[in-house]
Amino acid sequence: MQGTQRGLTLIELMVVVAVLAILSAVAYPLYTNQVQKSRRADAKVALQTIALAQERFFTINGEYAADLSTLQVSDAIRDEGESDEGYYTITLNRSGDDNEQFTVTAAAAGPQTDDTDCATLTINHQGVKTATGGGTNCW
Numbered sequence: 001m002q003g004t005q006r007g008l009t010l011i012e013l014m015v016v017v018a019v020l021a022i023l024s025a026v027a028y029p030l031y032t033n034q035v036q037k038s039r040r041a042d043a044k045v046a047l048q049t050i051a052l053a054q055e056r057f058f059t060i061n062g063e064y065a066a067d068l069s070t071l072q073v074s075d076a077i078r079d080e081g082e083s084d085e086g087y088y089t090i091t092l093n094r095s096g097d098d099n100e101q102f103t104v105t106a107a108a109a110g111p112q113t114d115d116t117d118c119a120t121l122t123i124n125h126q127g128v129k130t131a132t133g134g135g136t137n138c139w
Helices: 010-061 077-082 110-114
Strands: 088-095 102-108 120-124 129-132
Touching: 010 077, 010 088, 010 120, 077 088, 077 120, 102 110
Parallel strands: none
Antiparallel strands: 088 102, 102 120, 120 129
16 A cells, blocks of 8 residues: 655745746736835925914914924924825925015935935925936825
């Protein structure tokens, strides 16, 4: 009587490993791309919050605020100049003869610096939204 052996041969095991490697090579870049896109929401929220706070400040004072510390925004934005989740560094520039213009920029920071498609997001006093880095769907 001869017993039947069960199990995988080395070739079958190597085929499974190769298939898993190919799937991983495709899935990981797609995953990181989606994570980067989801982190952009952090910048969008911060920029739109600052733009609204600037409009409130303008209504009360007749000019836009010169820096983030005078705006009614979150502590992270006001005190540290970064978005709430910390993936972007926020800068505010005021311009114009009577300080009637502003531009707010969110530059990628920390792990988000790998997002080269949308390295910076910007909004100005007219609500015009732009991005640098070559991405076409940043906002």
